[in-house]
Amino acid sequence: MQDTLKASPRENKVMKEATCVGIIVSSAFYALCGILGYVAFGNDVPGNLLTDDHAFYEPYWLLGLANACIAVHLVGAYQVFSQPVFEFVESWCMRKWGGTSRFMRAEYNIVGRLEVSLFRIVWRTTYVMTTMLVALIFPFFNAFVGLLGAISFWPLTIYFPIKMYILQAHIQKWSLSWISLHTLSFVCFIVSFLAAVGSIRNLIKSVLHYKPFA
Secondary structure (H helix, E strand, C coil): CCHCCEEEEEEEHHHHHHHHHHHHHHHHHHHHHHHHHHHHHHCCCCCCCCCCCCCCCCCCHHHHHHHHHHHHHHHHHHHHHHHHHHHHHHHHHHHHHCCCCCHHCCCCEEECCCCCEHHHHHHHHHHHHHHHHHHHHHHCHHHHHHHHHHHHHHHHHHHHHHHHCCCCCCHCCCCHHHHHHHHHHHHHHHHHHHHHHEEEHHHHHHHHCCCCCC
């Protein structure tokens, strides 16, 4: 029976297909958001089409569903990106004070076999409250995220992957593939540079009109 079963595809092939599909889908969504937003609002397009005062409000059910999806997405993303911070701080604290501090090592049974660390509750709650407070105070979130995205897009998404691919595939210098890849890298660099300039301009404008908790 096993001889009739189809063998599973190789991991690198599966990851290549998954990465390709993921990039195409996410790029399509981002492009549609940017293009349709500009078509609808022109240069006055708001940073957030769903919650900004200058955006649209109907149909209500669609906006509610979109905001709910964003909330679910951000909660999951927050958990994923926070785990390395939690692990780093907790490991460092355990190495420094774990041998002498009962607060660091104590765990309490809540329900059945569920054990909760008081240190983790205090530390992670403090972390979440601090990041929430910073987010509430910080009034120019879109411009700041745009600047980070512009700075990281070209080197992490374009330049280094292209360099690694050229070395791995042994592409000859000044060949058609080599020229095409470097042209793509240069064009994306220009796009990232212009995006960074625009984000810096928005940051400067936001700072001039800064109001806490606005």
